Amino acid sequence: MAAVIPADPAPFAFTPARSALVVIDMQRDFLEPGGFGESLGNDVSLLASAIGPCQAVLAAARAAGMLVIHTREGHRPDLSDAPPAKVERGPKGQRIGDPGPMGRILIRGEPGHDIIEALAPLPGEPVIDKPGKGAFYATELEPMLRHRGIEVLFVAGVTTEVCVHTTVREANDRGFRCLVIADACASYFPEFHATALRMISAQGGIFGWVSEAARVTAALHPHREGKAA
Numbered sequence: 001m002a003a004v005i006p007a008d009p010a011p012f013a014f015t016p017a018r019s020a021l022v023v024i025d026m027q028r029d030f031l032e033p034g035g036f037g038e039s040l041g042n043d044v045s046l047l048a049s050a051i052g053p054c055q056a057v058l059a060a061a062r063a064a065g066m067l068v069i070h071t072r073e074g075h076r077p078d079l080s081d082a083p084p085a086k087v088e089r090g091p092k093g094q095r096i097g098d099p100g101p102m103g104r105i106l107i108r109g110e111p112g113h114d115i116i117e118a119l120a121p122l123p124g125e126p127v128i129d130k131p132g133k134g135a136f137y138a139t140e141l142e143p144m145l146r147h148r149g150i151e152v153l154f155v156a157g158v159t160t161e162v163c164v165h166t167t168v169r170e171a172n173d174r175g176f177r178c179l180v181i182a183d184a185c186a187s188y189f190p191e192f193h194a195t196a197l198r199m200i201s202a203q204g205g206i207f208g209w210v211s212e213a214a215r216v217t218a219a220l221h222p223h224r225e226g227k228a229a
């Protein structure tokens with residue numbers, strides 16, 4: 001059964017059974033002090049606004065029986081999957097792999113790499129570990145979506161202009177229709193957040209659609225308990 005969400009630049013029609021919610025990198029490394037985000041000189045408190053809207057859309061997607069996928073940016077402990085060009089950036093002593101208050105920065109298995117407790121994945125929900133900014137690069141995300149017949153992605157997470165944007169661009173070129181949930185995304189730079197969202201919906205939706213958590217949850221409500229399938 002199809003549903004429609006008010007969105008920019010136009011109403012967005014979707015079928016829950018063919019849609020997935022992708023929550024990008026809501027990790028301690030980006031949202032809490034002492035992680036990768038802070039090591040880059042950012043005020044990590046600016047990302048907190050996305051937590052409540054992410055909780056709302058997660059609850060609605062789960063109730064509707066939609067596929068929910070979480071991603072995490074991070075690297076192997078030996079840094080073999082980390083390009084030197086990425087590791088060499090940032091202040092010495094606070095780079096990827098360096099020790100910090102939440103363990104080694106942006107390293108898989110360290111406390112900082114975990115998804116924040118408020119948005120913890122449920123058992124059975126796929127978690128994609130990605131070495132890059134985009135969730136499709138060097139990951140199993142695309143076959144996972146194709147095997148399930150997914151055509152539409154609802155995208156939330158951080159940061160809007162970096163990992164959310166890169167993922168939406170990758171998805172768009174692969175033929176997925178993406179709806180970005182504006183208030184369920186956040187940036188260390190509010191002006192980048194606003195502009196990044198405009199860049200998605202401008203030109204007739206050049207990369208996708210933009211809407212809000214309350215509109216997504218309202219559209220998913222009639223599909224509760226998996227009736228959408």
Ligand code: TIU
Nearest residue numbers: 025073158159162163164
């Ligand atoms: N620095 C920044 O804004 N973001 C990242 O490095 N990664 C993600 O966006 N996840």
